[in-house]
Amino acid sequence: MSGEKKYCKECDEEIHGRRDKQFCSDYCRAIHYNNLNAEIAVFIRRINYTIRKNRSILSKLNPKGKARVHKMKLIDSGLNFDYYTNVYKTRSGKVYYFCYDQGYLELEDDYYALVVKENYVG
Numbered sequence: 001m002s003g004e005k006k007y008c009k010e011c012d013e014e015i016h017g018r019r020d021k022q023f024c025s026d027y028c029r030a031i032h033y034n035n036l037n038a039e040i041a042v043f044i045r046r047i048n049y050t051i052r053k054n055r056s057i058l059s060k061l062n063p064k065g066k067a068r069v070h071k072m073k074l075i076d077s078g079l080n081f082d083y084y085t086n087v088y089k090t091r092s093g094k095v096y097y098f099c100y101d102q103g104y105l106e107l108e109d110d111y112y113a114l115v116v117k118e119n120y121v122g
C-alpha cells in the first residue's frame with residue numbers, strides 16, 4: 001500500500017486495510033450513522049416546529065380567512081419567511097406561500113394579503 005494514511009471518521013484511529021474504508025470498525029461506522037441520524041432528526045424537528053409556528057401565527061392574524069397586514073406585523077409576530085410547506089403561483093404571476101392551509105402573498109408597500117386555502121383536497 002502506498003500513499004496517505006487514512007483515519008477513521010469517527011474516532012480518528014488510523015485505518016488499516018482497504019483504501020476505501022472510512023471507519024476503523026463496524027462499531028465506529030454504526031456510531032457515526034446513528035449520530036448523523038440523530039442530527040438529521042433534530043434538524044427536521046426544528047423545521048417542522050417552525051412551519052407549525054408559522055401556521056399558528058398566520059391563522060391568529062387572519063381569523064376571518066382574509067386579511068391585509070404589514071410586513072412588520074408578520075416579523076414582530078415571529079413569522080419565519082424561510083419556511084413554508086408549499087408555493088402556489090397563479091397564472092398572473094402572483095406567488096402565494098403556504099404553511100399548510102394558511103398562506104400569504106406579498107402586495108405593494110410591504111403589505112401582505114393573508115389567505116386560507118379552502119378546499120385542501122388534492
Ligand SMILES: [Zn+2]
Nearest residue numbers: 008011024028
Ligand atoms: Zn474508529
